Amino acid sequence: MLDSTFPEVRSLDLFADMSDESYAKLMRGAYLQTFPPHVDLITEGEEADFLHVLVLGSVDLFSSWNNRETSVSIVKPVSTFILAATIRDARYLMSARTMEKSRIVMIPSQDVRAVFDLDAGFARAVVVELASCYRSVIKTTKNLKLRTALERLANYLLSRSKGLNGAQNFSLDLEKRQLASVLGMTPENLSRAFKALQAYGVTVSGENVELSDITELEKFAKPTTLIDDNQT
Amino acid sequence: MLDSTFPEVRSLDLFADMSDESYAKLMRGAYLQTFPPHVDLITEGEEADFLHVLVLGSVDLFSSWNNRETSVSIVKPVSTFILAATIRDARYLMSARTMEKSRIVMIPSQDVRAVFDLDAGFARAVVVELASCYRSVIKTTKNLKLRTALERLANYLLSRSKGLNGAQNFSLDLEKRQLASVLGMTPENLSRAFKALQAYGVTVSGENVELSDITELEKFAKPTTLIDDNQT
DNA sequence: ATAGACGCTTGATAAATATCAAGTGACTGG
DNA sequence: CCAGTCACTTGATATTTATCAAGCGTCTAT
Structure with a gap:
């Protein structure tokens, strides 16, 4: 065949x-x-x-x-x-x-x-x-089990950024309602979560995400290879 | 060796x-x-x-x-x-x-x-x-992702009962705080969840569980082999 | 162009869950 | 046998998350 x-x-x-x-x-x-x-x-x-x-x-x-x-x-x-x-x-x-x-x-x-x-x-x-x-x-x-929805989103963004060589600007590769479902939250909640992350330098407009202060975002998100690394 | x-x-x-x-x-x-x-x-x-x-x-x-x-x-x-x-x-x-x-x-x-x-x-x-x-x-x-803590507990109890040939009385094989952690909830929440399941014939005293109305509990819990069956 | 669909956002509210603080009861070690 | 420990429970409250209902903006198909 x-x-x-x-x-x-x-x-x-x-x-x-x-x-x-x-x-x-x-x-x-x-x-x-x-x-x-x-x-x-x-x-x-x-x-x-x-x-x-x-x-x-x-x-x-x-x-x-x-x-x-x-x-x-x-x-x-x-x-x-x-x-x-x-x-x-x-x-x-x-x-x-x-x-x-x-x-x-x-x-x-x-x-x-x-x-x-x-x-x-x-x-x-x-x-x-x-x-x-x-x-x-x-x-x-x-x-x-270990993180709130807000923490999951923050780590998702950091992980995306890391996968793109630490890019501060990138485009979400998923529709937002899809992303919400993957992260285990409602679309409404995702929308509010993005707003809440503004305090850590996250701005979103349409598909485009900007992380203006990755250090500050990491201080909040506390990423770890034992959860967030796709490779190991 | x-x-x-x-x-x-x-x-x-x-x-x-x-x-x-x-x-x-x-x-x-x-x-x-x-x-x-x-x-x-x-x-x-x-x-x-x-x-x-x-x-x-x-x-x-x-x-x-x-x-x-x-x-x-x-x-x-x-x-x-x-x-x-x-x-x-x-x-x-x-x-x-x-x-x-x-x-x-x-x-x-x-x-x-x-x-x-x-x-x-x-x-x-x-x-x-x-x-x-x-x-x-x-x-x-x-x-x-698909169930509330109460639903998870109800299905856990049904699954235990099923594993014991449908026994209506059995003993929890975990400490309650352990069970709470496995089910993704706090011990306090578990305690309240047990109370809430009284409405469906669940009584707990210490380690001992009684399911007096499995049919009614199943109507609430909606178990499915695609989540609750340990074998397949 | 424009109407409609659709995805997203926002606000108000409700439900689910966690936290904190006391209290209860059972078991245990001296 | 008693005191202390510890798991569990209960109540009060706070936080997180979901739901419902509009509203906004963009894209597209006619």
């Missing part, structure tokens, strides 16, 4: 260390598809028939309960999602929808599990990816 | 499917140690030199920030903790302390990584374990 030399996928960390043969096996039943914005890809509770790899665009992983909905995380290229459900042959715990036009590779879960048993390089990569995802969610939990 | 036939460890899911040779290699540098209650085992931020396997007792995985502290999860035998940090050769994201007298196997992280590369059965088990941990934290996140 998918040209086995397809470079964007082959060079993914997850697939880079495997044999050509294993890669071919994995891709034999795979689809590469482009989706328009705001399309539902996955509904939580369904069986995990495919591992998804986001090649282009962005995807919102969200979850609903009792008429409430929250965004658990935003996936950016190039990375996989729903890897754990695929491995465990279990149901999806989150729903997924495209946020913009997105290109996605879908690999049948049974092939992922089969190749995992055959190819040690792939197995190793899967473990590293999973461990990384796990640590990332633990950080999210700590963020939610 | 550790008798390689040590049965409590060898029969763990994580080690059951590996060759005797690999197991011996893994255990060569391992320690089996018994700790008294309330002993610090790990401090977050340190390097993950050992994979820990809890054989007996119970361990609190907690985290601190800015003078606040929260319990991320309680580990019961037999299971591992800090697997992800070991795999990634990274720093611990959580601290750990014994809650009661506990027996723990400590395996050097480098041996875990080495054997992972050599033994496919072990690799497979590591992935399954990690995927399971990942899904468990995702559920925690959903629980925190």
Whole structure:
């Protein structure tokens, strides 16, 4: 189905260390598809028939309960999602929808599990990816339980700035209501939180954020690599 | 260091499917140690030199920030903790302390990584374990973001009851302040939450809980396997 | 151009949760 | 057996967060 030399996928960390043969096996039943914005890809509770790899665009992983909905995380290229459900042959715990036009590779879960048993390089990569995802969610939990909404926002802004080489001016890469959902607050509350952070040199106009006094903001936000660093 | 036939460890899911040779290699540098209650085992931020396997007792995985502290999860035998940090050769994201007298196997992280590369059965088990941990934290996140403290408590009680074959009477297996921390609330708030659940047939006296009307409690709590089931 | 949609903001209020301060009761060590 | 400790509870209050209802501004489609 998918040209086995397809470079964007082959060079993914997850697939880079495997044999050509294993890669071919994995891709034999795979689809590469482009989706328009705001399309539902996955509904939580369904069986995990495919591992998804986001090649282009962005995807919102969200979850609903009792008429409430929250965004658990935003996936950016190039990375996989729903890897754990695929491995465990279990149901999806989150729903997924495209946020913009997105290109996605879908690999049948049974092939992922089969190749995992055959190819040690792939197995190793899967473990590293999973461990990384796990640590990332633990950080999210700590963020939610240890900090107020205002502190979460402040640290989010600092983390964005740091990811952009300490830029003092940058654009929010999410709609504000999306950001509010990711941070675990209402859009109204986010709006007020931005105002409250003016006291620490934060100004927002539309998408554009300016951090005029990062030192002061850090004094308030108290960032730590054990919560805010996306790498380690 | 550790008798390689040590049965409590060898029969763990994580080690059951590996060759005797690999197991011996893994255990060569391992320690089996018994700790008294309330002993610090790990401090977050340190390097993950050992994979820990809890054989007996119970361990609190907690985290601190800015003078606040929260319990991320309680580990019961037999299971591992800090697997992800070991795999990634990274720093611990959580601290750990014994809650009661506990027996723990400590395996050097480098041996875990080495054997992972050599033994496919072990690799497979590591992935399954990690995927399971990942899904468990995702559920925690959903629980925190989608529910109020009262709803979390109600679902916790239902989940405990379900785990005991639907028992209507059971004992809390945690101190209340521990439970409060796990559920993301203060002890005072927990105390009031128990009172509020009286309206749904919940009575508590000391450690003992009675759920006199599980149907009514479920109508309030709205449990779902996608958050409350520990297995899937 | 302009009407409408839509995302965001603002204000007023309510609900949820935390904090602080006392009090209660049970267990424990001398 | 008693005093002290400690976990838990209760009450009063403050803070945080959500909800509801308008209003504002921008973008877009006709």
